[in-house]
Each structure stands twice: as structure tokens, then as C-alpha cells.
Amino acid sequence: METDMVGLWPQKIANHSKFRNDHFSFIFQENNLLEHFCASDNILVPMLLAGKDSKTAMDEIRHAFKEIHLPEHLMAQNTRMLSGGQRQRISFLRALLSKKPVLFGDEPTGNLDPVTARALMTMVKDNIGNTGSSAIIVSHDLPLACNFADRIIMLKVDEETQMGVIGNIFERKGQDWVNEISNESIDQSEIINLL
Template identity: 35%
Template sequence: MEDKVLEIAGVNKYFYNPQQMQVLKDISFSITAGTFAALTGKSGSGKSTLLYLLSTMDTDFEGSIRIHGEEVRGKPGPWLARFRNEHIGFVFQFHYLLPEFTALDNVKLPALKRGRLSGEAATQKACDLLELLGVKDQAGKRTALLSGGQQQRVAIARALINDPLIIMGDEPTGNLDSYNAGLVFDLFKKISSENGQTILMVTHDEDFARRTDRMIHLVDGKIA
């Protein structure tokens, strides 16, 4: 039996200001472990809204979202924060790094917060990830001094540090040139196939989406 990492059933989402508007309409699908999936659709189709629900950063919805067998709807904030840190790595289009910290410290932070690695082990793992993403030579620099492409690769390393069950991204290659975007795609493909990690990325890049294992396309809040 296939291991369903994500199970979404009958999800509806409304915004209420300035007036009520339904942005997601009866969304249902599942994703199995090790799948590299792309969430596509035009601006305003609801894909980023759906991603934020799946990442547990927004729990105001109707229906059911189960991640690794756990129903996330109705769970308290502290439980969700702990669950995210243990199971979900998130890559934003903007890096959201701590500018006064070094690249190495930014990557280490989620591992130290989780508390399953010693400081030395977290440092080594962060260095390995920075090397994998081609920015190990920037490890000691404050992230405010890095280029946009370097900052994004550091943010991806940070998302990977805890070996998350699921890696989610909102246009994670949107600020990268074609060469670095290709490197990031190849990395995601490798970790999904070799490590069995599930990846779900919102993207406008049609070439990126076509190369994934599966495309989930939204039109006006519905799966097309």
C-alpha cells in the first residue's frame, strides 16, 4: 500500500474582507511519499492559498487536511509549530533569512530548535548542505551581504536541515537565474527519488512543472 503523506478532502477556503469570497472549492487529492509535485495555475487561482493551508500556517478552512496521518485542522498553535519544525520544510520566494546572522547560523537554527542534534553535528550538517548548494564559501558571511541567489540557496539549505517529510515551496526558484534554478530543480529531484522526501512546489515556470512527477493545476479555486 502506498504511503500517503498528504491527504486533502473537501477543502473550502473563504476570505471575508471586504466581502465574502470563496477562493478554494472542494479541493481533494492525495500525494504519496517520494513524489515531486508542482502546483500550478494563473495568478489568483488559489495555489498559494492552498499551499499555506497545507503548510499548516493557515488553519481557517472547511474540510480535512491530513499530513503523515495527522489531522491538522483544529490543532492548537504550539502543536502546529512543533509539527512544522519536525515534518515540513518551507521555501518562500523571498528568503526570510535573519540578516544579522551568518549563512551557517541561519541554516543551523531549525536544527538547534528541534534539539535532536548537538551543536557540533548541526554545524557539520549545515556545512554539508551549504556545500551541496554551492554556497559553503559564504558560510561565515552575514546573509545581508549575500546576493539574492546566494540568499535563496541558503534558505533552501535551512529548509532541508531537519530532513523534513515534506518540502514545500512558493516559487522557490523565482528569484534565481536559469542556471541556479536548474541546480535547485536537480537537487529537489534527487532528494525526492533518493531520500523518499515529498516535494510540493508552487510555480509559474512551465518547464519546471513539466519535469516534476505530477502537476496539480488550479483554475478559479478548483482542480482542473
């Protein structure tokens, strides 16, 4: 289904919200969980809003908890009582299990240890491969980006305007990377050293 984004812009805010709720999921660095809800309810709410029945949704949540090595008893835990890493994993599950066409991530692995970050990004990559969805993730972690991205757009600050501009665009071609601006092959280690 195609959407006229320009035509959507002048419409009522309620239409914008409906489009966002139907098409976008988010993972924030600060996770933005509902503090007075338990962990599973934070994941369940967007699933119910999308029309999923609660039994099926809870089964999916239980399975996902096992997949990311969170003990099942934490499902009933208030999110304020969870560690930062546990809250971030809940945020990932909330975004992935809502099964939206586009996932946006703002430094989603910034507060995670490297092993957990890699496991969750593998889950994101698998989800994209299985559903045909897309992800747009902002990250300073170039090694992680090189391992999971299909395209990396590096931004830099224009000294004159003090605004962000595109510095380089790299696209994965099989196991190799190509600089789309110069059309030259580039080694992954060279991309990482550009930071």
C-alpha cells in the same frame, strides 16, 4: 507514523506549531531568512531544533555549501550582505538540511537564474529520492516543473466565483505524461504551452 489531521485542528496552537516544526520545511520566494544571523546560523537553527548536534550539523552545512558552489567564507556572512541568489540558495539549504517529511515551496526558483534553479531543483529531487519525503511546490515555471515533478496540478480562476479551481492534473508515467482528467497521454511541450 500517521497523524489525525482533523483531530489536530481543534487542539492548541502550540500543538499545531509542534506538528509543523516536526514535519514541514519551507522555501519562500522572498526566502524569509533571519536578517541578523549569518548564513550558516540560518540553516543551523532548524537542525538544532530537530535535535542534531552542532558539529554534525556544521559539517553537513559545509558539505552542502560546496555542493551548491557557495564559497565557505559566506557561511559567516550576515544574510543582509548576500546577493538575492545567495540568500535563496541558503533558503533551499535550510529547508533541505532540516530533513522534514514535507517540503513546501512558494515560487522557490522565481528569483534564480535557470542554471542555479535547475541545480537546486535537482538537489530537491535527489533529497526526495533519498529520504522518501515529499515536496509541494507552487511555480509558474512549467518547463522546470515538467523536468522535476511527478505530478502537475494546474489551477485556473473560475470566472463566476473568482476562486482557483483545478484545470488539469498531469502525472508522469515513466518518461510520458498522462492527463488524469481525460486519461490521455500528453506531450510535455503541450503541457508547457497550456500556460
